[in-house]
Amino acid sequence: MDFFNESHVRAAKELLYKMADDQLIIGHRNSEWTGLGPILEEDIAFSSMAQDKIGQSEHLYALLHELGESDPDTVAFTRNAHQFHCCQLVEYPIGEYDFSLMRHFFFDMAELIRFDMLRNSSYEGLANIAKKYKGEIKYHSMHANTWVQQLGKGNEESNGRLQLQLDTYWNHALGIFEPGPHENILIDAGIFEGEAALQKNWLEAVIPLLEKADLQVPDTSKWSPVYGGRTGIHTAYLQPLLDEMTEVYSIDPSADW
Template structure:
């Protein structure tokens, strides 16, 4: 692998891992506060799975540059995080959290399905492993979107509000990183442009069948992973507070 490809792959793996980590963090904020015991358990499963995926992606990066996944997660500054903005948004209500999880799962399942054929074997293996869990996530979150969309007037209103707020942000999932083209050319990662059409088709159909309307104006659509919302700094300040509290600590 030449240096240019390697650097591009490191950047991509970091972005993948950061997405999963921050999403897992937001999901985990529900633990102990869910609408019913069973759903508290269900969302905690998803949070663990996403956190596990983050660990796998950081781990893969580590094989390329020797970086320490825990240092990346707990001692890196906000400006160096490359997650998309969608996952940073505060957890909101149950509709907001489940809709975001659905939009993300639909994207992730598609991406992984393609990435499991990557020419870079270690990435193909990780993608295949993660895909198993994502299939269940997608069934779970699809079911929730349908039930809340078609449930009561209130649940429909809340879902619609979540969709109006998130639709523009979700488009960022399909904006390639600078330099990602070289990875696509090498067959290491799938082309996001192609996946986006399938994602739009699936999600649009499911959202509409669930009694929801796609926003006419998608609103703000982030285009660069160098940019973040105002929420990331405080999210990380909290997440990293223990790890940063003792500069001497080598092990936690």
């Protein structure tokens, strides 16, 4: 990475960590629908998306490894909750399908836009991955939007359930865009246009879709983003997830798989 000076490397690492951790944790949560989906198709969909997300996180951890961090398995399986940089939205338990669907919509619309923006990154390794992932994530966001539209316009109960989840987790969704300490460096170096630009693009994309689904976005006076995840402040739900995810690995971390 010749074109990076040290501050660029620090900024790129911070960006990669939060993206990879988001994908690993949402991937694990998606996998919890395996065998439990409300219909077989949804069981398959969430399981497939879990596989995509965890695979995507691995290649982002591999980029971190190129920048001097430990290898992907070590990074994924040996950190405690306070060392993770995922947003809090992704760590909540799957709850009922209405919550998982709303979270899936919020998160995957943000991912679609983030990777679309990163296709033009000056960091070539990341731009290459972004070009690759965008085609995959397109399927995820299509899946989320299809169900939000169907259930939003379904009946009073389905609309009411989605509206309740939207109201309850809107501020957590805004927490995806928690600014990092190196935003200006990322922007100036052309690595990433920054979280504020991402949030703006996300709002422009999701608000019309939610309105089309007969769902109301909370009044801006009630917007209060839930930050903390990017700096290691997490809900009580993350550590038990990590304990479960690393249970087999922890039995013998030196095992060759």
